[in-house]
Amino acid sequence: MFKKIIKSAFLLLIPFLVNGQSAGSYKSGFKKEGNEISFSTTSTQVKLEFCAPGVFRVRASWSGKFEVNEQLMVSRYDWPIVPVQTIDKNDHFLLSTSSLNIKVYKAPFRIIVFDKTGKLLSEDEQTALLKQGDAVSANKKLAADEHFFGFGERMDFLDRRSKKVTLNVGRGKGLPHAIGAYNILEANYSPVPFFMSTRGYGIFFHNTFATEWDMGASKKDQYSFKAVDGELDYYFIYGPTFKTILGSYTDITGKSPMLPQFALGLHAGTYSGGTWSHEALTSDQYVVALAKKYRELGIPVDLLWLDSTWRLFGENGGKGATSFEWRETFKNPKSMFDSIYAMGYKMVGLHIRPRFDNAKKLNLLDQAREKGYTYPENGKPGEFVNFFDQKAVDWWWDNGVKRVASIGAKFLKTDEGSAFGALANESEKIGPTGKDAERLHNVFPIAYAKAPFEEFQKFNGMRGLNQTREGYSGIQRYPYIFAGDWPSEWQYFAPVIKAGLNIGLSGIGSWAHCMGGFEHQADPELYIRWVQFGMFSPIAMVFGMDHPGYKEPWKYGEDALRNFKKYDVLRYRMIPYLYTGMHQQYQSGVPMMRALVLDHQDDENVYEIADQYMLGDHLMVAPVTTKGAITRTVYLPKGTWFDYWTGKQYSGASYVNVVAPLDTIPLFVKGGGIIPMQPEMLYSGEKAIDLITLDIFPHGALAYNLYEDDGLSLNYQKGSSALTRITAAQSANALELTIAKPTGSFKPTFHTYLAKVHWNLANQPKAVIENGEGLKQLNNKADLEKSPGWYYDTAARLLWVKSKNGNTATMVIQIN
Numbered sequence: 001m002f003k004k005i006i007k008s009a010f011l012l013l014i015p016f017l018v019n020g021q022s023a024g025s026y027k028s029g030f031k032k033e034g035n036e037i038s039f040s041t042t043s044t045q046v047k048l049e050f051c052a053p054g055v056f057r058v059r060a061s062w063s064g065k066f067e068v069n070e071q072l073m074v075s076r077y078d079w080p081i082v083p084v085q086t087i088d089k090n091d092h093f094l095l096s097t098s099s100l101n102i103k104v105y106k107a108p109f110r111i112i113v114f115d116k117t118g119k120l121l122s123e124d125e126q127t128a129l130l131k132q133g134d135a136v137s138a139n140k141k142l143a144a145d146e147h148f149f150g151f152g153e154r155m156d157f158l159d160r161r162s163k164k165v166t167l168n169v170g171r172g173k174g175l176p177h178a179i180g181a182y183n184i185l186e187a188n189y190s191p192v193p194f195f196m197s198t199r200g201y202g203i204f205f206h207n208t209f210a211t212e213w214d215m216g217a218s219k220k221d222q223y224s225f226k227a228v229d230g231e232l233d234y235y236f237i238y239g240p241t242f243k244t245i246l247g248s249y250t251d252i253t254g255k256s257p258m259l260p261q262f263a264l265g266l267h268a269g270t271y272s273g274g275t276w277s278h279e280a281l282t283s284d285q286y287v288v289a290l291a292k293k294y295r296e297l298g299i300p301v302d303l304l305w306l307d308s309t310w311r312l313f314g315e316n317g318g319k320g321a322t323s324f325e326w327r328e329t330f331k332n333p334k335s336m337f338d339s340i341y342a343m344g345y346k347m348v349g350l351h352i353r354p355r356f357d358n359a360k361k362l363n364l365l366d367q368a369r370e371k372g373y374t375y376p377e378n379g380k381p382g383e384f385v386n387f388f389d390q391k392a393v394d395w396w397w398d399n400g401v402k403r404v405a406s407i408g409a410k411f412l413k414t415d416e417g418s419a420f421g422a423l424a425n426e427s428e429k430i431g432p433t434g435k436d437a438e439r440l441h442n443v444f445p446i447a448y449a450k451a452p453f454e455e456f457q458k459f460n461g462m463r464g465l466n467q468t469r470e471g472y473s474g475i476q477r478y479p480y481i482f483a484g485d486w487p488s489e490w491q492y493f494a495p496v497i498k499a500g501l502n503i504g505l506s507g508i509g510s511w512a513h514c515m516g517g518f519e520h521q522a523d524p525e526l527y528i529r530w531v532q533f534g535m536f537s538p539i540a541m542v543f544g545m546d547h548p549g550y551k552e553p554w555k556y557g558e559d560a561l562r563n564f565k566k567y568d569v570l571r572y573r574m575i576p577y578l579y580t581g582m583h584q585q586y587q588s589g590v591p592m593m594r595a596l597v598l599d600h601q602d603d604e605n606v607y608e609i610a611d612q613y614m615l616g617d618h619l620m621v622a623p624v625t626t627k628g629a630i631t632r633t634v635y636l637p638k639g640t641w642f643d644y645w646t647g648k649q650y651s652g653a654s655y656v657n658v659v660a661p662l663d664t665i666p667l668f669v670k671g672g673g674i675i676p677m678q679p680e681m682l683y684s685g686e687k688a689i690d691l692i693t694l695d696i697f698p699h700g701a702l703a704y705n706l707y708e709d710d711g712l713s714l715n716y717q718k719g720s721s722a723l724t725r726i727t728a729a730q731s732a733n734a735l736e737l738t739i740a741k742p743t744g745s746f747k748p749t750f751h752t753y754l755a756k757v758h759w760n761l762a763n764q765p766k767a768v769i770e771n772g773e774g775l776k777q778l779n780n781k782a783d784l785e786k787s788p789g790w791y792y793d794t795a796a797r798l799l800w801v802k803s804k805n806g807n808t809a810t811m812v813i814q815i816n
Contacts, residue, residue, distance in 0.1 A: 020132030023060060026106035030093065035082050037095065041109045044129065048111075050082035054099035054238030055248050057206075058111065059231060060129045060136070067231045072443040072450075073206060073473045075254035099238055113201070113236060121201050122236065125222060129232055136207075137226035138234060142216045146199050147607055148223075149242070149597055151213070152192030152472075153483065153503040153511075155184040155495035158595065159607040160195065164217045167191035168210035169418045169442050169470050171484065176519070182487060184495045189418070189484045190471035191442075192506035193225070194249060198601050200240030204249055204473065206233040208443050230439065242505070242598050243590050249507050250589030254477040256509045258586050260463045261711030262346040262684035263480075264578045265302030266568055267467075267512065268294065269351075269413075269543030270550060271309050272330075276319070278547050282309045283329045284336035290552075291340045295682065297554065299565055300572045302684050304340060305349035305413055305467070307543070314357025316365060317383055320419065320427030321357035324364060324400040337408025344683040347465065349411035350404055354419065354448050355383040355427075356396075364400055371395065375420075377432050384420055384431060387447035388440065397455045410460055412452040417445030417470040445470035449478040462712045471508065479510030480539050488517030488544065488551075490526055494625040497533060498610040501595035509591030510582075512539035516551045519544070525627060525662065527556045528563045532665035533623040535567035536615050538582075538592040563663055569680055576676040576692065580707040581616035583721075592616060600637045603653075609635055617704075618673030618697075619644070622658075622666040632666060633657050640671030642697045647758040647797060671699030674726055676706050692807075693754045694726065698735055702728035708748045715746075722746040724807065733763055737813040739803075752806045754784065755813065757799040765792055765799050769814040775804065 024042030031038045035050040045064050049057040059066055069077050085096040095102040100121075101114045110124035125139040148160040157163055170188045174180025193205040195213075205211055207227040215223045225234075235252060239245040250256075270290055274281035287306060294301045310330060314323040326333055340348050356365040356374060368374050369381035373392035376382055386392040401412070416424055421437035421444070423430055431437070449468040457464030466478050475481060483499050486492040496513050503511050515534035516527040522544075531553070534540050544551030553564035571578075581592040590598070594614040596606035612622045612634060620641070622634045639652040644667035650656055658666050669675065675695040679687060696702070706724040709716045722742040729736050737755060742748055759765065768775045768790040776789040781800055784791060788804040805811050 020130050020135075021062065022127040023109040023129040026104075026109050030088070032084070032086055035079055035084075037084070037086065039104070039109070044109075046109065046129070048095070048102075048104070050084055050097065051079040051235070051252065052248060053082055053097040055235060055252075056100075056102070057233070057235050059233045061231065062131050067233070070208070070443070072446045073208065074252055075474065075477065076252060113238075115200070115238065115240065119200075121199055121238065122197075131232070134229040135226055136230065136232035137224055138232060139222060139224045142219075142221050142223045143199055146197055148195045148197055148215050149502075149595070150192065150195035150202070150506045151502065152188075152194075152506045153190040153481065153499045153508075155187045155499045155502075157608075158498060158501060158597070158610045160213070160215045162216045162220070164215070165213050166210060167193055167213065169445060169472060170422055171418060176487075182492070184492070187484070187499075189469055190475060190481050190503060190508065192473050192503070192508070194473060194506055196239070196242050196245050196505065200238065202237040202239070202245040202249060204235040204237065204252065206235060206473075207231065208439050208441075208472075210438075210442070228438075229435070242601050243588065246505075246507055246589040250476065253474045253507060255587070255589055256476045256479055256585050258463060258582060258709075258716050259465060259479065259510060260346070261575065261579055262302045263465055263539070264575050264582070265346075265540070265572060265684050266300055267303040267305070267539060267541040267543075268301050269305050269307055269541070271307050271545060271547070273548075274309055275545045275547045275550075276309075279309050279327065280329065282327055284331060284333055287336055288339045291343055291345060293554070295343055297561070297565070298682065299553065300568050300682050302345060303347045303349070304345055305351065305411070307351040307413070307545075308353075308415075310350055312359040314359050314365065317353070317355040317357045317427055317429070320353055320416065320424045320429070321355035321365075321383060322352040322400070323357045323359035323362055324403050325359035325362045333404075334407040341408070344686060346684060347410040348408060349413060349465075349467065350409045351413040351415055353416050354385055354387070354414070354444075356385055356400070357383070367399070368392070368395065375432050382432060383429075387444065387451055393451045393455075396451070401452060401455065402459075405456065405459055411456055411465040411467065413467040414445075414449050414452060415469055417448045417468065420444035442472045443474075446472055446474050446478065449475060453478040463714060467512075473507075476508040476510070479508075481508055481511050482539075482541060483511070483513035485518045486514070487519045488522035488526065488546065489520065490523070490625070490627050492517060493526065493530055494611055497613075497623060497625070500537065500593050501610055501613055504591030504593050505595055505598065507589055507591075509585040509589075509593070510538055511591075511593065512537060512541040514544055514551065515540070515542045516544060516556075519546065521546045521549060522551070522556065523627070524556045524560050527551070527560050528662060529624050529665075531560070531564050532567055533621070535571045536619075536621045536665070536667075540568070540571055559662070566663070567665075572681045572684075573677040573679070573693075574675060575684075576678050576706060576708075577616055577619070579711075580676070580705070583707040583716075584617075586716075596635070596637060603637060605635055606637065618670045619675060620668040620670070622668070624660050624665065630659065630661050631657055632660050634666055634668070636668065640699045641668045642671065642673075642699075642758060643667075644669050647697075647760070649760060669697045671697060672702040672728075673697045674702065674704040676704075689749060690751050691754055692751050693756055694739075696728065696737070696755055696757045698728060698730045698757065698760060700730060702726075702730070708742065709746050719744070720746045722748050724748075730761075733761060733816070735761070735815040737815070739807075739811045739813075741810045742807055748807060750806050750808065752788075753803045753811070755799075755801040755803075757801065757815070759792070759797045759799045764794065765790070765815050767816050768801055769816075770804055771812055773804070775801065
């Protein structure tokens, strides 16, 4: 009896033992309605809502009221009924689904989650849910073998165990100098309050305020996450694989849409001849000449955009605002657009910032303020477009963006979304302040990107496109993100790669960076190495503010130009492979650019590998990030791997040291991998894709689904697509390759196939049979351009087979 009294007294004291108020103990009100299960505790109202058998949402309110569901971070709240069995077990409630067993303990109130085998996944601390002033937090036990990945576009670490981090959209404090805005520990362009644990679950903290995460830094056996205000609202997401967790997380926050296929081509930006302090040198003629030069030099490119200096800087916001009035040096912008499109470019876009401003002829700021379409600042009409108000968005589009869209602009670069409620790069103004501005600061970049993405999608009559620098959970719906304004210095190269891996682990797959860095003249060697990485990124982008170079490849010497063309041409050839990866990203939430831990979460060797990654299912990329290096060490995970350039075979679960001269980026293909390739193109659609090359690295069973659709419309969302199933079976002395007839409602254009087989069997091929009919052996590879047949290159150990039939029927190729 005495022990029970002591225990009860301790439980009553728990809320006061910490600096704040915990949830206390279960009191009453256990109730199940649909997917929602409610509890009343001595301090809070708590709700568990099931979204799927392995996904549930936890909400706690100390006031008894819950916030209205927002639509920027989360895109889905309507979930089918999830069968949940509930049992009152005296000291806890047992909630069981087909995937999880969840124990909700009554005193103190806390949640413990197990998988169906009984494995402990997640366990709350005694003070699980806590409110301290305005701040709310959750505290959980940290397993000895647990590691954490995600958190958005972080440049500092991959594995977050034993680390602290604050997530709040921003570049970093202070002007650009040795630390300040270039501090990779502070860089927060696109934070995401979400992580995945190697224990097989993820947590998404659904709160728009700044959040703090202590992942075992203060206590080795505990982690916590806290928001400075707002509701304690998080989703528990069971995998157990990272890919499954990402799929469920993006079911909640939205999948990355398919971009137009040409968006996988090169994106090139320009200051139109004059960056800051050189604005008088800008002109529309410069832009047209630049577009011509890319074509004349044979550098494939499809998208071009004009950065800040196309427009007049206004009277109020200066460089930090947008007047939508062309600079006088642009004599005929419409003719400029027309000339560029006549060269085969697919899209030309313009850079903007989120404030309205007045210029010489247009006074959009005055008009918007008068109509109430700017966000208030200190009780007065402000300067920011109120992107949270659809009427304001419509007015911004009709009176601002449409002025440039009507003459040829087809997308925007929505820059500096972090300026809402914070100090901007190009202004001394803070913008809106107060609790509402603080609440909206992190989601402003999403609303800002959403507006032009959706409006241009309707106006252009094709898939949307928007380039943005800042984001938060949900920004993947309005891609693409670029890494920001990192200087052209070796010290920032590897951290930018890390940023791409971390943002991919956070559900954002359409990502780019400025090849060679953004600011300052680059070391030509750095430029070459960074370009190699850039061409194997989800989005390939070249742009810089170094006047007058702007990171244009011919400004960095013959070696740099040759390197740029080599990898740009190769990227365009790989578009069928990249496009298939983009579709996987749209369907599953798994990014095109994948940290090795995404496929190997049980391999501790990969937890801090932040300079290697998979691009799609089969290709591993290992950029060289050390000045002067002509070799690098690469970790090959479990399996069989082939050097892309030489075909050399390696056994995985091992480290290898490879030669990487300046013109070579180490690439490896997973055993059994296929890289489908199209003919060389100067721009997307330049010529018919009448031949698909299948670069095949046989090993055991091989399978690949080549995805095709019209590349432009939204019909893919209705299932209008085609899949070509490619399989192969390798025996001791032979290989059988099967290319199935495409399935699906979309009919691809007719093409034949050229199989490039990296022959790794002891015997040389003696005969090739296609659909029961022998193919002719040719004397050299050049003969394949004239007719079907096969040729074996003994020195290179490459077998080339050009099919007689095309993609209108299933094809079986037997190689003996």
